[in-house]
Structures are given as C-alpha cells and as structure tokens.
Amino acid sequence: MSGLSKQLFEIAFDEYFDLIYAGFFRKTKSHETSQDLTQITFIKLWTYRASVDLDIPIRIQLLRKAKFVYIDWLRHEAYLRERKKDLHLEEFTILNQLNFELRDQLEMAIQQLPDVGQKVFKMAYIDGFKTKDIASELNISVRTAENHLYRSLKKLRKILCLIMIYQNFQ
Numbered sequence: 252m253s254g255l256s257k258q259l260f261e262i263a264f265d266e267y268f269d270l271i272y273a274g275f276f277r278k279t280k281s282h283e284t285s286q287d288l289t290q291i292t293f294i295k296l297w298t299y300r301a302s303v304d305l306d307i308p309i310r311i312q313l314l315r316k317a318k319f320v321y322i323d324w325l326r327h328e329a330y331l332r333e334r335k336k337d338l339h340l341e342e343f344t345i346l347n348q349l350n351f352e353l354r355d356q357l358e359m360a361i362q363q364l365p366d367v368g369q370k371v372f373k374m375a376y377i378d379g380f381k382t383k384d385i386a387s388e389l390n391i392s393v394r395t396a397e398n399h400l401y402r403s404l405k406k407l408r409k410i411l412c413l414i415m416i417y418q419n420f421q
Contacts, residue, residue: 255300255309263309264293270310271317278321283387288324292317335379360410368403375400 255263271292275285295316296303303312361369367389374380374388386396 254305255296255303259305259309260297260300263296263313267310267313268293271313274314274317275321284324288317288320292320295320356411356414357407360407360414363410364403364406368399368406371396371399372403372407 268289272285272289275288276282279285279288292313296313303309361372364372370389371385374385375382380388382396382400383393385400386393389396391399
C-alpha cells in the first residue's frame with residue numbers, strides 16, 4: 252500500500268519530530284540549523300507523500316529522508332565555504348590594489364568606531380558575512396546587527412569625509 256494521509260503525516264510529525272531534530276543537532280550543534288533541517292525533512296515527506304510505502308516503517312523512511320537532507324545541507328555548506336574563500340580572495344586582491352594611504356585612512360576611520368560597530372562592519376564588508384550570520388555570531392538580533400551596520404556606515408562616511416577635507420587643507 253502506498254501514500255501517506257494527512258492523519259498519518261500528523262502522527263509521524265508528532266511522534267518523530269524530536270528524534271529527527273536530535274539527530275540533526277548532534278551533527279550540526281546548532282538549534283536553528285537543526286530546526287530548519289527537521290522542517291525540510293517533514294516538508295519533503297509531505298511533498299512526496301504519494302511515494303511513501305506504508306509497508307516500510309515511517310520511522311525508517313523519515314530517517315532516510317533526514318540523511319539525504321543532511322547530505323544536501325553539507326554540500327550547500329561546502330559550496331558556501333568555497334564561495335566565501337573566493338570572495339575573501341577577491342576582496343583581498345581589491346584591498347591590495349587600493350592606494351596604501353587610502354587603506355590606512357580607512358583603517359583609522361574603522362578604529363574610531365565603537366567596538367561592536369567595528370566588529371559588525373569588518374564582518375560584513377571585510378569577511379563577507381550576511382547580516383543574519385553576523386547576528387547569529389554575535390548573539391544579537393538581525394535588526395540590531397542591521398542598526399550597528401547602518402550607524403557604522405554613517406559614521407565612517409563622516410570620518411572619511413573629514414579626513415579628505417583636512418588633507419585638502421594641508
């Protein structure tokens with residue numbers, strides 16, 4: 252017999268959600284990632300419900316789906332790491348092409364930012380982190396990370412503008 256009904260899906264969800272989540276958490280050590288992967292697993296179960304074989308225990312089928320979801324996630328993470336390396340290398344090359352004087356001015360301006368502002372700015376514009384990743388890394392909300400980034404950029408513009416004005420008067 253094939254196919255998964257809504258009722259059987261709900262029973263499987265209630266019965267196995269914690270098991271699937273715990274398996275992902277053991278591997279990822281991240282609550283957010285584990286929740287996301289668990290949801291993806293159950294979404295796939297529901298999406299492909301017509302192909303569920305009711306002669307095979309649902310637990311086994313869920314664990315199999317979870318395994319493939321995890322493999323897909325690992326591939327995606329490897330791709331992101333590789334892309335981040337490429338971006339970092341590209342940014343490094345661009346920074347090296349900058350005039351030494353301009354780079355020094357930018358570094359001096361960044362040092363005038365508050366500690367959190369410096370960290371958020373460097374993570375976003377030097378390390379290439381997204382706001383969501385910065386928030387996660389610093390244990391702050393995404394909105395707070397966005398605010399720090401906004402304030403840092405605003406202050407850097409003022410500082411760099413002043414530096415350029417002072418240089419023109421020398």
